[in-house]
Amino acid sequence: MSLPNYAISQSNRRAFIGGSDARIIMGDDESALLRLWREKRGELEPEDLSDNLVVQLGNVTEELNRRWYERNSGQAVGNVQRRIQHPVHKWMAATLDGMIEPLGAVFEAKFMLPWTFSEEAAADKHMAQLQHNMWVANARSAVLSIITGGGKWVEMTLAADPLYQHLLLTAEKKFWRCVQDGEHPRLFGVEPPRPRLEAVRVVDMSGSNSWAELTAIYRSTRKAHQEHEGAKADLKKLVPEEAKEAIGHGLRAKRSKSGAISFDMMGAADAPHQ
Numbered sequence: 326m327s328l329p330n331y332a333i334s335q336s337n338r339r340a341f342i343g344g345s346d347a348r349i350i351m352g353d354d355e356s357a358l359l360r361l362w363r364e365k366r367g368e369l370e371p372e373d374l375s376d377n378l379v380v381q382l383g384n385v386t387e388e389l390n391r392r393w394y395e396r397n398s399g400q401a402v403g404n405v406q407r408r409i410q411h412p413v414h415k416w417m418a419a420t421l422d423g424m425i426e427p428l429g430a431v432f433e434a435k436f437m438l439p440w441t442f443s444e445e446a447a448a449d450k451h452m453a454q455l456q457h458n459m460w461v462a463n464a465r466s467a468v469l470s471i472i473t474g475g476g477k478w479v480e481m482t483l484a485a486d487p488l489y490q491h492l493l494l495t496a497e498k499k500f501w502r503c504v505q506d507g508e509h510p511r512l513f514g515v516e517p518p519r520p521r522l523e524a525v526r527v528v529d530m531s532g533s534n535s536w537a538e539l540t541a542i543y544r545s546t547r548k549a550h551q552e553h554e555g556a557k558a559d560l561k562k563l564v565p566e567e568a569k570e571a572i573g574h575g576l577r578a579k580r581s582k583s584g585a586i587s588f589d590m591m592g593a594a595d596a597p598h599q
Contacts, residue, residue, distance in 0.1 A: 339365050341410070341418040342497050347457035348450075350500050351493060351513060358500075358510055365504040383436040386472055390434035391423060393478055394470040400425050402432050411461045414494075416501050419461040430482070431458045431467035439475030447471055448481060456493055459485045561586045 342350070342365075349361050363369040374380045391402050402423035411417035423432035433455060437447060447469065455467040469481045496513040503510040530536040564571045564578050564586055571578040575591050 338371065339367055341416050342457075342501060344419050344454035344457045344461075347453040347493060347497065350496050351453040353512060355512055358512060362500070362503060362510050366507070379436065379438065382474075383434075386436050387422065387434045390436070390470050390472050391432070393472070394432070394434075394468070394480065397478070398480070400427055402426070409461060417457070417461050417497065419458040421458065421462065424462065424464070425468060428466065428468075429464055431455065431462055431464045433458070433467060433469050435469065435471045437471055437473050439473045439477065442471075442473050442475075442477075442479075444479065444481060447479070448483060452483070452489070453493060455483055456486060456489050457497075460490050460494070557588065560588070 346361060349357050352358070360369060360372070364371055391405070394400070395402055403426045404421055404424040406420060406422070407424075408418060408420045421431065422434045424430070425432050433451065435447070435451065451469060455469065459465070459467050465485050467483050467485075469483065471479045471481070473479070492513075492515060499513070500510050502508070560576075560578065564580065568578075569580055572591070576588060577591050578586050578588050580586050
């Protein structure tokens with residue numbers, strides 16, 4: 326995919342909101358938000374991450390991550406480390422790990438520690454950045470390619486979420502206004518919806534004891550469940566339309582104001598008096 330010609334130079338990060346900034350703006354860490362605000366206003370220098378081992382591992386594994394994705398997916402990644410600017414909101418930009426050329430999808434390479442990794446946590450952690458980058462690049466999807474410290478590679482595809490992006494844009498506009506006028510920013514305070522991950526894997530559960538136990542229960546009760554549901558449907562047909570309740574043989578059917586019929590078992594004390 327060739328991006329529009331609104332690419333911008335590797336200029337001062339103070340001049341725009343990027344994908345990594347979006348995560349802070351949509352987060353719940355007020356001190357991080359205030360630090361970002363001061364950085365954008367030129368009151369603080371950007372944080373030095375050269376001694377952050379996890380960040381540096383992410384940097385040095387990025388090329389490997391990209392090559393590993395291309396090898397396993399058969400898709401080519403272009404526009405590596407290209408910085409682009411939104412065509413309308415000039416204060417929005419994105420530095421892309423790449424674009425998957427045949428798909429037109431944003432490519433994002435990450436390194437995560439194995440003891441904190443789960444697909445749900447990874448998607449939640451990086452969602453603001455991915456949605457921001459998709460919005461800037463006018464992409465409908467993003468691929469999150471993750472290498473963990475445990476030697477595991479995970480690929481996830483996420484779709485652009487219009488509702489999430491609306492909330493994201495609202496929060497970023499408010500933050501950028503604070504950068505311009507000097508007002509202290511506040512946490513956005515609204516948890517955005519979590520876009521569903523695209524299901525792409527087939528998982529073998531044969532090694533799970535819990536799966537085996539529950540499968541046995543499911544198989545042994547399936548026929549009884551089908552008979553139960555069939556009897557319930559037939560019982561509902563037997564309840565006269567004008568009846569509020571129908572009672573007999575230890576079973577009571579009740580009709581709600583909306584017309585729905587529910588059942589409950591009766592004890593001896595509940596039996597109608599003759």
